[in-house]
Amino acid sequence: MSEPGESGPSGAGAGAPEPGGALGATGPSVKQLIVLSVPAVAIGIGSALVLWTVSSLAELLEGFLWTTLPASFGADEATPWWIFTVLTLTGAAIGAVVWLVPGHAGQDSATTELNGPFPGLKALPSLVIVVTLSLAGGVSLGPENPIIAINAALSMALLARAARVPQQLIAALAIAGTIGALFGTPVAAALVFTGLVGAMKTGGSLWDRLFLPLASAGAGAATMDLLGGSKMSFELEPMGTLEPIYLLTGLVVAAASALLGIAAAWVFPHLHRAFHALRNPIIFTTLGGMVLGVLGILGGPITLFKGLEQTGELLKDPSAYSPGQLAAFTGIKVVAMLVAASAGFRGGRIFPVVFVGTALGLFGAAVIPDLPIALAVACGVMGIVLAATRDGWIALFIGAAIVGDTTVLAPLCLIVLPVWLMVTKAPELVVSPPAPGVSVPNPDTRRKL
Incomplete structure (x- = not known):
């Protein structure tokens, strides 16, 4: 968004676009x-x-x-x-x-x-x-x-x-x-x-x-x-024939993932407010970097960066990680994402939550007997992406795409329904901008601090 007082494409932020909205009420010719x-x-x-x-x-x-x-x-x-x-x-x-x-x-x-x-x-x-x-x-x-x-x-x-x-x-x-x-x-x-x-x-x-x-x-x-860009798609052992129990065990993983996303959304504005109470960006962003450094030491390199390549690293050999390690990766990455987003770093939250959902899905596959790894990962990703984006389509798409197995789509389409009921009225993973009339520090004022 632009700073106060700016306008137009050379200075102001545009509002949320309505696709095709300027092409007439009856649709484009x-x-x-x-x-x-x-x-x-x-x-x-x-x-x-x-x-x-x-x-x-x-x-x-x-x-x-x-x-x-x-x-x-x-x-x-x-x-x-x-x-x-x-x-x-x-x-x-x-x-x-x-x-x-x-x-x-x-x-x-x-x-x-x-x-x-x-x-x-x-x-x-x-x-x-x-x-x-x-x-x-x-x-x-x-x-x-x-x-x-x-x-x-x-x-x-x-x-x-x-x-x-x-x-x-x-x-x-x-x-x-x-x-x-x-x-x-x-x-x-x-x-x-x-x-x-x-x-x-x-x-x-x-x-x-x-x-x-x-x-x-x-x-x-x-x-x-x-150009050789990376893709959000990996290959896991296919789910195989759908069993009725998979709907229940998959729902457990998706619900746990969504609950983690809801908890993160509840903490987010409080953490954001705490960092920004320090007022000067160089202070709260440096502090955020220090906290991220400690978290990086605890989680190791696999919990750093945006998470796409690290997701591939997890899925390359899931058996290389114990349930305890996967649980630690899940928690550390959630906290790191919240700290980074709260401390003034610029970036999106979808790629990190995909890593979180993947780690949680692998944890679910490790502790729930006979749950196919592809379905577990798809459900883990779908649950937290649904909580983060409030978009069922994109949650289903990423959940299925990440494992490269279209057979998971049928159970995902059923599992997403109760999970949607969990997230639809929950807090969103975004901090609401200050209401009109609420005083916020101006960047030019900060320079004088």
């Missing part, structure tokens, strides 16, 4: 769809290129921070004092950028969701810096919120006038393109936008409304695939 397909595909490709560029920069910096540099001191990525040092200094660096650099890295990610609000152009350089530092420094947050914000702001600034495309539609296409690139498939974006479109009271075919977001998401996913 065929001519409109054809004409707008060009900017839709362009936005998808551009969104993937931004994600790839930032991810590549972060990987280069990560290699320097965690491989090249520690070797000079006789350490490695698992050395406790090195983990603490890197995360503490990462927190201090991000805090300095948020405090002093123009734009202040945009809106606090703890208060935003995937559909905005979005920052102005002035905030983008600082936002790129902090998300790169966060990804490279081992912070337990994903890139989704900042990258979507960057892509939406850039797309609105570049195309609003040149292509005469409504800003809300541009923002929607940037969201779709980025989600397609992040998950490596346009299906994820289509599912997200199905919910958004369903909530709109506008006419026209559902597929007319999804046409442009799907074009952007497909272009983003294809571009990321061509």
Whole structure:
């Protein structure tokens, strides 16, 4: 989100977009769809290129921070004092950028969701810096919120006038393109936008409304695939024939995962308030980095970073970890995500909760007799993603995609129903921005502290 007083794509955050909402109450015409397909595909490709560029920069910096540099001191990525040092200094660096650099890295990610609000152009350089530092420094947050914000702001600034495309539609296409690139498939974006479109009271075919977001998401996913981007999909032993008992044992795992997400959502605003009571970003972000360093020492390298590669590491050889280790990974990662999001780091919460759900699912498979590992992991991921996103479609999609087994979809579609009843009225994993009239520290005031 932009700072107070800014407006327009060059300075203000756009509100949550309504996909296709500017194309008329009866839906877009065929001519409109054809004409707008060009900017839709362009936005998808551009969104993937931004994600790839930032991810590549972060990987280069990560290699320097965690491989090249520690070797000079006789350490490695698992050395406790090195983990603490890197995360503490990462927190201090991000805090300095948020405090002093123009734009202040945009809106606090703890208060935003995937559909905005979005920052102005002035905030983008600082936002790129902090998300790169966060990804490279081992912070337990994903890139989704900042990258979507960057892509939406850039797309609105570049195309609003040149292509005469409504800003809300541009923002929607940037969201779709980025989600397609992040998950490596346009299906994820289509599912997200199905919910958004369903909530709109506008006419026209559902597929007319999804046409442009799907074009952007497909272009983003294809571009990321061509660039060799990672995907949120792994291979586990297939579930096999569905047994009635699997519905009960799977529900136990999914419910436990959802309850963990609900507990995290309840703690989140209190922890966020405690960190931000320190007022100066360089103080509370450095403190957050120190806490993350301690947690990294306790959990080891597998509990650091956004969690996607570490999820693959868990699933590569699940038998290598004891139930106690899996339980520890689950708890440490949840706390690390909450601390990172509360202490002013910029990043999303989906990738870390996927790691949490995976670790919890593996724990369930280890302690519940005869529960197939694929179903256990799918249920663990689905439960906490459902609690974190309040989106049944994306929870089902990620739960099934993460294990690479479509046979889990049938039990997941039944198990998700009671779990949805658990989460629908529970707190959300997002901090509500201050109400109008509530005083908050201004970044310019902070600079004088």
